[in-house]
Every structure is written in structure tokens, then in C-alpha cells.
Amino acid sequence: MANSYANQECFQSNDDLPMVLLHRLPSFNSPLKDILQPHFHLLDPADSPEPASSFLSCHAKSVRALICIYNTPLSAETLNLLPSLELIVATTAGVEHIDLEECRCRGIIMTNASTAFAEDAADHAVALLIDVCRRISTADRFVRAGLWPVKRDCPLGFKVGRKRVGIVGLGRIGLEVGKRLEAFGCSIAYNSRKKKPSVPFSYHATVLDLAEDSDALILCCSLTEQTHHIINKDVLEALGKEGVIINVGRGALIDEKVLVQFLLTGDTGGAGLDVFENEPDVPRELELDNVVLSPHRAIFASESLEALHQLVFTNLKAFFSNKPLQSVFQIE
Numbered sequence: 001m002a003n004s005y006a007n008q009e010c011f012q013s014n015d016d017l018p019m020v021l022l023h024r025l026p027s028f029n030s031p032l033k034d035i036l037q038p039h040f041h042l043l044d045p046a047d048s049p050e051p052a053s054s055f056l057s058c059h060a061k062s063v064r065a066l067i068c069i070y071n072t073p074l075s076a077e078t079l080n081l082l083p084s085l086e087l088i089v090a091t092t093a094g095v096e097h098i099d100l101e102e103c104r105c106r107g108i109i110m111t112n113a114s115t116a117f118a119e120d121a122a123d124h125a126v127a128l129l130i131d132v133c134r135r136i137s138t139a140d141r142f143v144r145a146g147l148w149p150v151k152r153d154c155p156l157g158f159k160v161g162r163k164r165v166g167i168v169g170l171g172r173i174g175l176e177v178g179k180r181l182e183a184f185g186c187s188i189a190y191n192s193r194k195k196k197p198s199v200p201f202s203y204h205a206t207v208l209d210l211a212e213d214s215d216a217l218i219l220c221c222s223l224t225e226q227t228h229h230i231i232n233k234d235v236l237e238a239l240g241k242e243g244v245i246i247n248v249g250r251g252a253l254i255d256e257k258v259l260v261q262f263l264l265t266g267d268t269g270g271a272g273l274d275v276f277e278n279e280p281d282v283p284r285e286l287e288l289d290n291v292v293l294s295p296h297r298a299i300f301a302s303e304s305l306e307a308l309h310q311l312v313f314t315n316l317k318a319f320f321s322n323k324p325l326q327s328v329f330q331i332e
């Protein structure tokens, strides 16, 4: 197998199928491989006995398209081994594991999975908000512990309807969150890099302004140098003692140590967290009644994985037939 890719001629594969490189950590198996195999000539360095870098430098010079499986880091160094690369198909919504600057400089196009995951991630964000406000998980623990017959005062929650909700990052996921919470009678505002002309929600140029005007903040943005710890002491102070933070973006959007302090001292009203700074480690101090924790699951539903596979397939087919791609990620 290794020898069959030892020089450029080998890329004229017998099957005449378009060649696609799978970029994955050996531990990341994906059903995509079986799904794509009949349609593309897949190169998978993780299946080769050679180290990935020597596999790539020997075999991957003419690869035009790559699928990045989950959050396998894709560095400039690896990209440099792929001089013909034109397309990266990311199988995640967040793409902070990919060297975007290198992609931008080289004009590499990227597609991501937001289209496939947006509705489920938004459902999860809204579910976390409702759970935190109405104390659903707390009530569940109360009943399971047999406390109902003996102790009638299960902690009271707060209304969700008519809350002022601030969405940080109004991409596909953020928009879906906004649509859902409008139906609850919430007033929706947002912060994103730019004001979106066709959106009915009010825009705030900074997260601090948004926090001052919100009862709950829902984080749906990508993690970048600019958004790292975008939720800090000042923002939490502006959100106030009853303010709620929901995060379905990335853990490092929040300064987690500061959030823990604010929750412990009652300076933040509650939090619903699907992502953490050092996953899968979750600070034990977050195990509070006004905090709901979930293990980076917001995007996952069986239907969304099927939608992801369809999206990857459609994007690759479109690329090799020079047709417009779905879900292009704008690298800025």
C-alpha cells in the first residue's frame, strides 16, 4: 500500500476517483470513511505504518482536497506538505484547530459543519437556558433523592419568557437560538464582528455593552485570538448578580476561573455549560444547583451526524465538479 503512493504517477489512481486526504488522529475513527470510499480515492496516513509527516511528504503532493476529522490539529507545517491543497472540509463547526492564517494566505477554501449542526446546537443552548432558569436538573435530583415527600421546598427558578437575551456570535447557530427564543417572548440582541443588515435583533458593538443590556448571554461564536476569554470579570460584572451565562461555543471563550469565583460568591446567577477550558476536566466547584453541565454534546444528535455526512459528501462532489460549495467558512 505504501509503495503504491511512492511517486506522483501513483496519484493517477486505477479507479479514476477524485483523491481526498483524510486528516485524523489515529484514535478518531469516522463512519465517513466507509461512506466516501465508493466515491473518492481516500488517502489515510493514520492507516499507514509510516509517520504521518513522512507519509504526507512522500505521497500527498498532488492532493487538492482534505477532510479534517473532528478536532485533529491541522498546522501550517502539515499544510506546507500539501502544496496543491485547495479545499479543507472541516467536520466540526468550530475550526480553531486549523491554522486559519496559513489557509487565508494560501487562499485555501474551507467548509465547516455549522449548517449540519446549527439546529441541534441551538436546541441544546435553549435547553440549557431553560434548565438553568427553571432549575430542571435540580428538581430532577430533588425527586430522585426522595426529598419531595419530606421537604417541600425544591429551589424556585426564574421565568424564561421576556428575558433579555444577548447572543454572542450571530452565525448559523446564533441565528437559530434567536429564532427559538423570540418564540418564548424574549427580546434578542447580539454582538458579532459586524452588524448584520437583514437581522431584526438589536446590535451591540461590544460584548460589554451587550452584557449591560442582557439578563442572559448565550455564547455561540468561534474561538479566536479575539474571542479568547471574551467573558471576563468586567463582562460578568456588567451582566449582574442574576445574569445567566450559556456556552455552546468553546470553553476558552470564558475565563473559567473567574466564572467559578462569580458563581461561588453569588455574583453570577447561573450557568449552562456544554464546553470547558480543559475538557474533559470540569472544575468540581461548578457542581452547583444553579449550574447545568453537559459533556460537549450540543451539536450531537443522530440526525445531525447524518446531515454532516451528507454535507461532506455534497461539498466534495461540488468541488470536484466545479460547482458552488455549501457551508463555506469565511476566513477573516
Ligand SMILES: O=CC(=O)O
Binding pocket: 091, 092, 093, 094, 095, 113, 117, 299
Ligand atoms: O463543538 C463541536 C463542533 O465545533 O463541531
